[in-house]
Amino acid sequence: MKAWIARLFEHPELLKMGHAQRAEDLNLGLGWVYYGLARTLRPRTVVVIGSYRGFVPLVFGRAIADNGEGGSVLFIDPSLADDFWKDPASVDAHFRGLGADNVCHFLMTTQEFVQSDAYAGLGEVGIVFVDGYHSAEQARFDYEALAPFVPEDGVVLFHDTLRERTSKVYGPGRLYRCDVKRFIAELREDPALQVLDLPWGEGLTLVRRPGEEGSGS
Numbered sequence: 401m402k403a404w405i406a407r408l409f410e411h412p413e414l415l416k417m418g419h420a421q422r423a424e425d426l427n428l429g430l431g432w433v434y435y436g437l438a439r440t441l442r443p444r445t446v447v448v449i450g451s452y453r454g455f456v457p458l459v460f461g462r463a464i465a466d467n468g469e470g471g472s473v474l475f476i477d478p479s480l481a482d483d484f485w486k487d488p489a490s491v492d493a494h495f496r497g498l499g500a501d502n503v504c505h506f507l508m509t510t511q512e513f514v515q516s517d518a519y520a521g522l523g524e525v526g527i528v529f530v531d532g533y534h535s536a537e538q539a540r541f542d543y544e545a546l547a548p549f550v551p552e553d554g555v556v557l558f559h560d561t562l563r564e565r566t567s568k569v570y571g572p573g574r575l576y577r578c579d580v581k582r583f584i585a586e587l588r589e590d591p592a593l594q595v596l597d598l599p600w601g602e603g604l605t606l607v608r609r610p611g612e613e614g615s616g617s
């Protein structure tokens with residue numbers, strides 16, 4: 401695992417984006433939470449919406465591979481921040497070069513994904529990771545599109561939930577307000593949900609809808 405993390409962190413961009421990673425001690429930061437959840441839940445399918453350079457799909461891909469039971473990460477990203485995800489061959493080389501041959505990229509928005517054959521054929525999704533366009537409205541769309549596929553022992557994770565801010569990630573002329581936190585406040589009002597904030601890095605929130613007994617298997 402240490403050798404793999406060292407390989408990841410040879411790419412300085414995989415140390416960015418607020419997951420509290422640290423190269424000096426090969427520390428995945430919140431990545432340990434993503435890895436640990438996927439090793440514990442052992443999902444066959446994880447859906448990740450949005451990633452700058454693939455840190456989250458890579459960590460989930462590694463966890464699913466380590467589970468040794470098959471499965472894949474469906475990674476939805478239309479490459480709006482730059483061209484990084486535009487070329488299928490280089491996307492494939494990026495993931496395979498970092499040991500992940502179980503990440504399947506969809507070059508599309510979540511709005512387009514819900515119209516796709518892949519969405520029509522979706523079965524149970526053990527973990528959903530929401531990290532695309534960080535408006536409350538888009539977070540709601542992503543949640544409503546994927547949460548119905550999450551079983552009662554599954555979990556939906558939202559990144560960038562610590563604070564509201566203005567982002568220039570789509571260029572200085574396309575400033576936008578990141579207010580996922582507002583959507584989380586709404587979810588917190590739903591008595592059927594458990595909502596837990598982890599205020600590290602840019603913030604992670606875990607949301608689950610437990611069954612009648614209140615716990616997973």
Ligand SMILES: C[S@@+](CC[C@H](N)C(=O)[O-])C[C@H]1O[C@@H](n2cnc3c(N)ncnc32)[C@H](O)[C@@H]1O
Pocket residue numbers: 416417418449450451452453454455456476477478479480481508509510511531532533538559560569
């Ligand atoms: C720049 S990343 C945010 C960084 C992220 N916190 C990380 O850890 O990598 C946001 C990504 O969301 C994607 N995105 C934007 N709108 C989206 C949408 N409607 N559906 C899916 N992905 C979207 C963008 O293409 C971008 O790559």
